[in-house]
Amino acid sequence: MIRFLLVFCLALSTATNSFAQWFKREEPIMGTRVYVELWWQNEARANELMQQVMDEMERINQLMSPYKTRSELSAINRLASEQAVPVSAELLRLIQTSVRYSDVSDGAFDITFASLGSEYDYRNKIKPTESQRKKAAALINYRDMVLLPADNSVRFRKKGMRIDLGGIAKGYAVDNAIAILQAAGVESAIVTAGGDSRILGDHRGRPWLLGIHNPRGDGQVLKLPLEDVSISTSGDYERYFEADGVRYHHIIDPHKGASPSELMSASVLTDKSIDADALSTTLFVLGTDKALKLANSQPGVSAILIDRTGKVYYSSDLVDPAMQ
Numbered sequence: 361m362i363r364f365l366l367v368f369c370l371a372l373s374t375a376t377n378s379f380a381q382w383f384k385r386e387e388p389i390m391g392t393r394v395y396v397e398l399w400w401q402n403e404a405r406a407n408e409l410m411q412q413v414m415d416e417m418e419r420i421n422q423l424m425s426p427y428k429t430r431s432e433l434s435a436i437n438r439l440a441s442e443q444a445v446p447v448s449a450e451l452l453r454l455i456q457t458s459v460r461y462s463d464v465s466d467g468a469f470d471i472t473f474a475s476l477g478s479e480y481d482y483r484n485k486i487k488p489t490e491s492q493r494k495k496a497a498a499l500i501n502y503r504d505m506v507l508l509p510a511d512n513s514v515r516f517r518k519k520g521m522r523i524d525l526g527g528i529a530k531g532y533a534v535d536n537a538i539a540i541l542q543a544a545g546v547e548s549a550i551v552t553a554g555g556d557s558r559i560l561g562d563h564r565g566r567p568w569l570l571g572i573h574n575p576r577g578d579g580q581v582l583k584l585p586l587e588d589v590s591i592s593t594s595g596d597y598e599r600y601f602e603a604d605g606v607r608y609h610h611i612i613d614p615h616k617g618a619s620p621s622e623l624m625s626a627s628v629l630t631d632k633s634i635d636a637d638a639l640s641t642t643l644f645v646l647g648t649d650k651a652l653k654l655a656n657s658q659p660g661v662s663a664i665l666i667d668r669t670g671k672v673y674y675s676s677d678l679v680d681p682a683m684q
Contacts, residue, residue, distance in 0.1 A: 385410040389417045390425070390530055392554035398541060399548040399564060409544055413537040413551060420533040423451060424525050426474065436514050437474075437522045444506075444513040452512050455505075458528050461638045462502040465654065469642040470614035474524035475499035477612050485601040487608055496520070497617025526610070530556045531592060531637025538633075555593040555640070558633040562587040575624035575666060582664065582672070586629070592636035594644040595625035613645050622647035622667060628655070629662040639663075648673055 383406035384397040396413045400406040424433045432447045439445045447455075461469040476496040479488040488496060504517040530553040537551040538558050548561040550568060559568050567585035574581050575597045584591070596619065600609035613620045626644040628636045639661060643651035648667055655663035655675040663675040 383407070383410065385414065387414050387417075389414065390421045390533065390553060391427070392530070393552070395550075395552040396537065397550050398546050400546065409541060409546065412540050416536050416540060417533050417553065420529060420536070423448070424454070424529045426478070426522070426524050426526075433523065433525065440505075440514055440516040441519040441521060444508055444511070444515040446511065446513045449512055452507065452509065452514070454525060454528065454532055455514065455523070456507060456509075457634065458525065458638065459502055459505075459507070461528070461642060465642045465646065467502065467614050468645040468650075469527065469638055470500060470502045471523040471525055471527065472500050472502050472505060472521055473612040473614050474522040475520065476617055477524060477610065478522050480608060480610070482599040482601055482608070482610060485603065487603065493617060500612075500614045500617065502614075527594075527641035528634060528638045530554055531590070531633035531635070534558045534590070534633035534637075555595070555598070556590070556633050556637050557592070558590040559586055559588060572625070572627050572664060572666075574670075576670070581666060584629075589629055590631060590633040590636040591627060591629045592633065592640040593625055593627040594640040596621075596644075597624070611641060611644055620645050620647065623651070623665055624668055624670075625666045626651060627664040629664075630658075630660055635661075652676075 380399060380401040382397055382399055386393060386395045394414065394417050396410050398406060398409065422428055423431055425431050426433055426437060428434060432451050436445050458471045479492060479496050499518050499521045504521060506515045506517060534551050534553050534556050535558065538560055541549050541560060546560060548564055550557060550559050557570060567587045570584050570586055570591060572582045572593060575595050594611060596607055596609040598610060600607055609619045611619060623644050626640050628639040628643065630636045643655060643663055646654060648665055651663065651665055652673060652675060655661050662678050665673040
């Protein structure tokens with residue numbers, strides 16, 4: 361009888377696993393497309409997990425969006441020029457992480473770029489006057505952002521400074537979402553927020569296939585077989601407009617106070633999405649030579665760059681497919 365029960369339970373377990381399938385969901389959050397796909401045995405539980413992912417994305421959006429008037433980040437932008445603004449330990453840690461990338465990149469990554477970036481309206485093709493641009497650009501300097509860990513607060517040294525976590529917050533949110541799935545026992549999944557994706561496991565015995573798109577046309581430049589990795593792509597085609605032959609886009613070079621034009625896109629592969637997100641923005645600002653130098657100096661970081669002529673460059677750990 362015991363032997364029969366053991367065989368029956370094994371058969372039931374096998375039958376349950378045989379009904380496992382891919383579940384997916386997509387929602388507009390954080391000003392972009394958030395997508396989750398996972399392999400699970402039960403539709404109701406899969407839906408619960410996907411909802412938890414979307415809830416976490418929206419929680420971070422409410423906390424860190426510069427467009428939500430009640431967000432902690434908006435409070436910083438409104439008040440930090442006049443007083444130290446108390447924030448959550450979570451937000452302070454993310455700002456501290458952004459400062460670490462500012463230090464590593466000699467200021468190429470700088471969340472105070474928003475002091476100038478907020479002057480652009482890409483949807484309506486509005487840019488600041490030259491005098492407005494210079495005035496706002498002079499406010500970009502992460503060293504003028506004072507972090508006070510003792511009381512979890514932030515203040516600015518200069519009036520009119522602003523910050524934006526658009527170059528790191530989505531990667532942070534993706535990592536949090538993957539952590540939720542891992543804690544639930546999910547072994548195969550992908551979470552994407554705009555240009556940031558993190559893959560958990562493989563695609564049921566095969567790698568996931570993700571593409572790096574042609575920045576100036578349809579189709580893909582490369583298809584990458586990936587598993588257990590994060591990838592982020594930053595480009596000049598996400599939010600932009602053209603005027604007088606110049607492409608004005610949402611990535612700002614903190615040192616020049618203008619949109620970089622050497623690259624069309626920069627993609628980074630590494631373990632965590634927060635790092636891939638910050639580094640893809642950083643490499644885009646740096647341009648080909650400096651970007652490759654930085655990528656090659658960082659353990660566990662791979663980079664693929666596309667310059668304005670369409671030429672593709674690879675970090676030293678990757679093999680150019682054309683050379684194989």
